[in-house]
Amino acid sequence: CLRNAVHKLRAARNQSHLGATERRLAALHAGMGQHEQALRWIRQAEADNTRLQAERHEVRWSFAESDRDEKRRRSLRDEVLVHVQRLDVIGRLIAEIHHALVRPLAAARATLQQLLAAPDQPHDPRRLRLALDDVIEQVDAASALVRQLKMFSYRASPQPSEVNLCLALEQAWADASLWRRGRARSLFINWRKRTVVNVDAQRLAVLLRILLIEADRVTAPADLSATLDSDGTLCSMVLGCGTAELARVSGCVGIMLCAEIAHEVGGRLVCETAPDQRVSLHLQLPLMNSL
Numbered sequence: 001c002l003r004n005a006v007h008k009l010r011a012a013r014n015q016s017h018l019g020a021t022e023r024r025l026a027a028l029h030a031g032m033g034q035h036e037q038a039l040r041w042i043r044q045a046e047a048d049n050t051r052l053q054a055e056r057h058e059v060r061w062s063f064a065e066s067d068r069d070e071k072r073r074r075s076l077r078d079e080v081l082v083h084v085q086r087l088d089v090i091g092r093l094i095a096e097i098h099h100a101l102v103r104p105l106a107a108a109r110a111t112l113q114q115l116l117a118a119p120d121q122p123h124d125p126r127r128l129r130l131a132l133d134d135v136i137e138q139v140d141a142a143s144a145l146v147r148q149l150k151m152f153s154y155r156a157s158p159q160p161s162e163v164n165l166c167l168a169l170e171q172a173w174a175d176a177s178l179w180r181r182g183r184a185r186s187l188f189i190n191w192r193k194r195t196v197v198n199v200d201a202q203r204l205a206v207l208l209r210i211l212l213i214e215a216d217r218v219t220a221p222a223d224l225s226a227t228l229d230s231d232g233t234l235c236s237m238v239l240g241c242g243t244a245e246l247a248r249v250s251g252c253v254g255i256m257l258c259a260e261i262a263h264e265v266g267g268r269l270v271c272e273t274a275p276d277q278r279v280s281l282h283l284q285l286p287l288m289n290s291l
Helices: 002-011 015-031 035-117 125-152 165-179 201-219 246-250 253-264
Strands: 160-164 187-191 196-200 224-230 234-240 268-273 279-286
Touching: 002 015, 015 035, 035 125, 160 165, 160 201, 165 187, 165 201, 165 224, 165 234, 196 201, 196 279, 201 224, 201 234, 201 253, 201 279, 253 268, 253 279
Parallel strands: 187 224
Antiparallel strands: 160 196, 224 234, 234 279, 268 279
16 A cells, blocks of 8 residues: 555655655565665655755745845836936936036136137236136136036945044045135034934935035035034934025026936925024934934
8 A cells, every 4th residue: 555655655756755655665674574664765855855845945045036036126117217307407407407517617718709709909917817716717617617517427226324424524624625616614513413314325425415516515615604403303404504695505507407306315304594694504314223
C-alpha cells in the first residue's frame, strides 16, 4: 500500500508528502528486519527532500525577485511622476526667466550702444568704468537667473534625512558669497531651540542658497538677519528683507523657485509684511522628531 502511494505521489509530483511516505516505508522494512530495503528508502527520502528544499528555495527566490522588480517599477513610476512635475515647473520658470532676462539684457545693450554712439569723442575713464561696471552687473544678474534654474533642474527623487537648519543656513550663506557684489555683508542667525529638520539635504541647500541670494539682493547694502524657531511639528525660519515692496519680492523668479522646492520637501514658503512694513520671508519645514 505504501509502495503504491509512493508511485502515485511521484506521478502526481506531490513532493511535500513523498518524503514522509518513503520514511514510513523505510520504518516498516526496518521493523521487518529488511535493513537493506530500509536504507534504500531512507536514501530515496533524503534525495527527494533535498530536491523539495531546492524547489522551495527557487520559488522563494522567484517571489523575492518579483517583489524587487515591483518595488523598482513603483520607484520608477514615482520618479517619472516627480520628473514630469519638475518639467512642468521648469517650463513655467523658463517663461518667467525669459521675461526677467529682458531688463538686464536691455540695460546692458543700451549702455553699450551709448558708448558706441560717439566713437570719435574722448571718454572720461571714470564714466567709462561706471558704464562697464553697470554692464557687468546686468550680465551677472542675467547669469544668476540661469544658474538658479540649473540648480533646480536635478531629477532625483527626494531623500529625506536629518539636517541641522542652522548649519545648513551658514553653509548656504558662504556659498551665496559668489553672487554678492559690493561690500561684505553679514548674516545674523538667532535660534532658540534645536532646529533639526527632516528634508532632502540637496534640495534644502539649493533652496537656502537661492533664498539668500534673493534676500541679499533686495536688502543690500544692509546686513541680513534670520530667526529660527520650532514648535511640535514644524521648524520656522523668518528672514528679514527690509522695507522692500511685497509684490516685488514675492513675484521674483528666485522666490517662486524656493516656494516650489519648499513644497517638494514637505514645507512652505510665504512672503509676509510685518506691522512695521518690513517684508520677511517665512519658511516652514518638518521637524525631525515630528515623524
